[in-house]
Amino acid sequence: MKKVLIIGAGVLGQKFNHFITHYSEDEVVGWVDDTKKIDEKVLGKPVMSGIENLYKLDSNLFDCVAIGIGYKHLEFKLDLILKLKEERFQLYTYIHPTAYVDITAEIGEGVFIGPNSTVDKGVKIKSGVIITKNVVVSHDSIIGACSLLAPSVTTSGYVEIGETCFIGTGTIFKDGVNITNSVQTGAVTLIVNNIESSGIYVGGPKLRKL
Numbered sequence: 001m002k003k004v005l006i007i008g009a010g011v012l013g014q015k016f017n018h019f020i021t022h023y024s025e026d027e028v029v030g031w032v033d034d035t036k037k038i039d040e041k042v043l044g045k046p047v048m049s050g051i052e053n054l055y056k057l058d059s060n061l062f063d064c065v066a067i068g069i070g071y072k073h074l075e076f077k078l079d080l081i082l083k084l085k086e087e088r089f090q091l092y093t094y095i096h097p098t099a100y101v102d103i104t105a106e107i108g109e110g111v112f113i114g115p116n117s118t119v120d121k122g123v124k125i126k127s128g129v130i131i132t133k134n135v136v137v138s139h140d141s142i143i144g145a146c147s148l149l150a151p152s153v154t155t156s157g158y159v160e161i162g163e164t165c166f167i168g169t170g171t172i173f174k175d176g177v178n179i180t181n182s183v184q185t186g187a188v189t190l191i192v193n194n195i196e197s198s199g200i201y202v203g204g205p206k207l208r209k210l
Contacts, residue, residue, distance in 0.1 A: 002026040004092050005062040007051065007080070009033040009042045012130075013068025016094070016112065017043055020066070023097055029062050051080070055087055064090035067110055067128060071148045074164035075182070078146040081110060081128045091127065099131075108145070126163070144181065172204075 004020055006013045009031040017028045030048040040047045049057055054065075065084065069077040084091065091110030095101055101119040108127035117135040119125060125137070128146040136154045137143060144163035153167050156175035161167065163181045170188040177191050182198035185191070190204025200210040 002063045002092065003029045003061070004064055004066050005030055005032060005048065005057075006066045006068050007032040007054070008068035008070075009036055009047060010068070010070065012070045013066075014043060016066050016068045017045070019094060019096060019112075019114070024094065026092075032065070064092040066092040066094065066112075071166040071184075074146045074148065074166065077128055078164055081146065085109075120157075138175075150187075 004026050006016055006028055013031065020026050020028050028045055030046045031042055032049050032051055032054050033047055034050045036042065036047040038047055067077055067080065081091065093107060093109060093111045095113045096115045098115045099113045099117045101107065101113065102121045104121050105119045105123045107125050108129065110128045111125050112130045113119065114131060114133040116133055117131050119137050120139040122140040123137050124142045126143060126145040129143050130148040132149060132151045134152045135149045138155050139157045141155045141157065141159040143161050144165065146163055147161055147165040149167045150169040152170045155173040158176045159173045160178040162179055162183065165179065165182065166184045168185045168187045168189060171185045172190050174192040177194055179191065179195040180198060183195050184200040186202035189202055192205040195201060201207045202210060
């Protein structure tokens with residue numbers, strides 16, 4: 001059993017707490033959150049520190065950290081992961097028991113894979129990626145660090161998604177499509193061509209950039 005410290009006590013962090021508590025053998029021991037008071041209780045567990053003082057915590061209190069930072073702060077999350085790795089923190093990876101992850105898939109540190117999601121043959125999931133529920137990442141695709149795939153996203157094969165992307169609910173990718181870093185898509189967007197500049201995209205097959 002691992003003792004897990006969650007960074008971020010908001011909606012996403014609380015979701016992590018739910019899955020770890022009810023669908024794993026591990027235990028959440030507390031929170032790190034800059035918006036809460038030290039020793040304040042969230043879901044019955046104490047806030048132990050803000051982010052700046054995380055590195056001063058007694059390492060015996062926890063084994064690893066889960067990063068519950070949502071889609072509005074993905075670049076910050078990426079920077080935080082790099083710093084945590086430099087400080088040799090262990091990042092917690094969670095795979096829901098109903099998810100299918102092929103034996104050939106490569107899963108990075110600090111990844112979350114939610115209920116009923118599929119990670120197919122030859123897929124590479126980089127550090128800090130969040131795959132929510134009912135997502136399909138088809139064969140030989142790559143999901144860049146700290147990207148978040150909302151419910152029911154589907155990639156065909158050989159798709160590459162850059163770092164710090166937020167892929168909206170129900171977005172579908174044609175096979176072989178590549179998108180750059182820091183792209184957001186609206187719900188039910190259809191991606192049939194490469195996206196080479198960051199921004200928010202909706203619609204499809206002819207995309208509109210907001």
